[in-house]
Amino acid sequence: MTAAAHRPATLEDVARIAGVSRSTASRVVAGTGFASPAARERVAAAVDHLGYVPNPAARALVRGDGVRLVVAVAGTSAAVLDDPYVHRVVGSAARVCTPAGVGVALHWLPLGEPGSLGQLARDRSVCGVVLVNTTAELLDAVPRSLRGRVVSIGIGSADVPSFDVDNLSGAGEVLRHLYATGRRRIAMVTGPEWLPCSQRPVQAYRQLMRQAGLPERVLPGDFTAARGRAAAGEALRRWPDLDAVYAISDETALGVIASLRDRGVRVPGDVAVAGFDDIPLAAMTAPALTTASHPVGRIAVAAATAVLDGRPAAPETLFPSALVVRDSA
Amino acid sequence: MTAAAHRPATLEDVARIAGVSRSTASRVVAGTGFASPAARERVAAAVDHLGYVPNPAARALVRGDGVRLVVAVAGTSAAVLDDPYVHRVVGSAARVCTPAGVGVALHWLPLGEPGSLGQLARDRSVCGVVLVNTTAELLDAVPRSLRGRVVSIGIGSADVPSFDVDNLSGAGEVLRHLYATGRRRIAMVTGPEWLPCSQRPVQAYRQLMRQAGLPERVLPGDFTAARGRAAAGEALRRWPDLDAVYAISDETALGVIASLRDRGVRVPGDVAVAGFDDIPLAAMTAPALTTASHPVGRIAVAAATAVLDGRPAAPETLFPSALVVRDSA
């Protein structure tokens, strides 16, 4: 790697220096096809000498396989793109895509406008799509041409493999823990109503409550701490005998705790609170948060890798969620 | 926008349908150069009819301007790429780059291996670089060929415009607040020692302590909550008369508070604790965290936009940091 040539080297330069044709140079650089050991060596030397770096855009153009992986987030407003969860997904995806010479783009998918997916499908620079917060409606609108290069973090469909945390059993574990520690008046703060993947934990909740003959108390949420604050007040007002709150996000749970504290309700003494995600700060709060783990990074990596590889993925890949018992419940 | 043609339309198709040449179609689609109103209209109709989406990769190839914006994070290990702060930067950058047809890539820049920047400079698919956690050494190693398309979030140089929070005055404000509320034995938990942009707050600290005739007590940190826990113990051991801790990240501050609480030290009664960033959860903890705001998203957006635009940016753009007084100090 020589000092910066002012114009970055191209494969043509490499070929010339190595005394071979561009085709041969291409074969050894891309590691595809045949080449004599001698040629191999001389090309390698030239690459090294020139500090040659292949241009993924040119390669993608000729092979027709795109240079951008799109993370497409469904939601009611573009504000969903500011969500910390989304940023974690994008960050992890970017890390995986970099070695492949692929960049990550971040799109908002307006609910009820499934047409925006067609746009992505017709953009030849898009090598694939990772859907986040999908709905059944959106899944149905996935164009044929996207098949095999689209996956979903959340619910999936026949055409769209899904990667998600096993939130059904995760929720079950948390709820059983609440029950086992004597809680009987358990309220749940859910995710947005339109979001299918937040329905699973609700199912788990309803089922368990029914089995145990306990009242079902569900409050809609949106994963934010602010909503947690509000929900706690509402819960207390509607159900004064409340002895536990299960929130579907750690942020929300912390909001619940903050609100409870402000009102002089002790946690976990009077009311136990549990969350979902196990964010790093969950261990630092007072009381430390009881929650269930959520390997967002690993899920995003798996989803992005599946798109990049282009191999047919399993219809559903579930990542385990583990109960983490701390102080709040 | 017709139902999905199986093969996405190209400019050629648009031109044919519109009955014009490819160049004319290109001119009206790209909005560059002349075209008669008639041509304009027919091309627009064809685009609409075909659902044509331009291929940014092809465009970038011919214009020589790259399809990826690289977020390059310096650090001692690749683990820096998992940092929530980095993810926020990547997420915000991705959002800005998407309309331009540019994807975001995430690179680790090993400390002491400035050569890795050359690699990026020679990759023609890279339209620009946003440096994060830069050092002077790295800045000096920025290749000429990157000039005009590289910026830094953190310290800058003659060739690299910097975008950063005004952490000097932010830190000053926090420290003055601590002093004004009667704290006199103030310890500071800093960022990594090799990281220049975390030195500014330390300067502010040392200067203020000196002016006030107070002891200087600095502990190295790494922005994590875990380090905060450890640092609190260390501080208590070395300086039993401690009455305040100023941590350079909210996570660290929350770790400090957790550790203090475990040891029976009351916050803010015995020891006040302040942080830096104002993460959303800072308002939810007990006690709620006193801190200074840090508009990471806006900074990242400005940095990415500057790279994308390619216009010469001001050598230094400072974003204001505001003191947020809550309960912990």
Next chain:
DNA sequence: GTGAAAGCGCTAACAA
């Protein structure tokens, strides 16, 4: 095993 040639989708001179 290797090279010549064609072309991915697009833009930018240049001519008409």
Next chain:
DNA sequence: TTGTTAGCGCTTTCAC
């Protein structure tokens, strides 16, 4: 104002 021509950097048949 428009079309023709020549590529951008790379991969990939297809002959040799």
